[in-house]
Amino acid sequence: DVKVTQSSRYLVKRTGEKVFLECVQDMDHENMFWYRQDPGLGLRLIYFSYDVKMKEKGDIPEGYSVSREKKERFSLILESASTNQTSMYLCASSLSLPRTSPSTDTQYFGPGTRLTVL
Amino acid sequence: GNSVTQMEGPVTLSEEAFLTINCTYTATGYPSLFWYVQYPGEGLQLLLKATKADDKGSNKGFEATYRKETTSFHLEKGSVQVSDSAVYFCALSPLGSSASKIIFGSGTRLSIRP
Numbered sequence: 001d002v003k004v005t006q007s008s009r010y011l012v013k014r015t016g017e018k019v020f021l022e023c024v025q026d027m028d029h030e031n032m033f034w035y036r037q038d039p040g041l042g043l044r045l046i047y048f049s050y051d052v053k054m055k056e057k058g059d060i061p062e063g064y065s066v067s068r069e070k071k072e073r074f075s076l077i078l079e080s081a082s083t084n085q086t087s088m089y090l091c092a093s094s095l096s097l098p099r100t101s102p103s104t105d106t107q108y109f110g111p112g113t114r115l116t117v118l
Numbered sequence: 119g120n121s122v123t124q125m126e127g128p129v130t131l132s133e134e135a136f137l138t139i140n141c142t143y144t145a146t147g148y149p150s151l152f153w154y155v156q157y158p159g160e161g162l163q164l165l166l167k168a169t170k171a172d173d174k175g176s177n178k179g180f181e182a183t184y185r186k187e188t189t190s191f192h193l194e195k196g197s198v199q200v201s202d203s204a205v206y207f208c209a210l211s212p213l214g215s216s217a218s219k220i221i222f223g224s225g226t227r228l229s230i231r232p
Binding site for chain 1: 152160164219220224
């Protein structure tokens, strides 16, 4: 089974702190994603990466950055945390396969990190 | 652009009731369609998917049929259980999307009463 782990389930930080959220997957997936989940808004894509050292902005990248130095690890960084970044953060990974493959597109999620910024 | 609209929750049903959660989409061409489920305290997991028109995805008694003519992918189950209580997300992956990007709906919370 694919396993995606996130470094913390719950995190409390203060405004202005630098925050690192770590995500590790054990299935050699090329693609990795960071989302935030807020009530009534569903999941919104922050950043994604399709290869080591490659990254692309998602729909809401402002206030965030990412790092992918190794294939299995994708980090989300809040340079200066703000209260409006209080949210549930979900990491996911997926394979890169031909579009016709039935295994393509499916994303596998970690359990999430609930971040509170005071 | 690409988007997913699903019925707002919460949806509360009694055990053994019939379930329908509506989902419609807007996309170019033939996207892949998904239902993901999030149980309390967990991340999302794939429930079922369909990759072309008229395909039916099914898993754990849930079904959804890819309807191109109505741009819909409604989730159904004939007899729900308390253990089905969760948040359900309809989603699509646009044709030709890079890195298998997925666009999610806002989620529907389902609560089943014993």
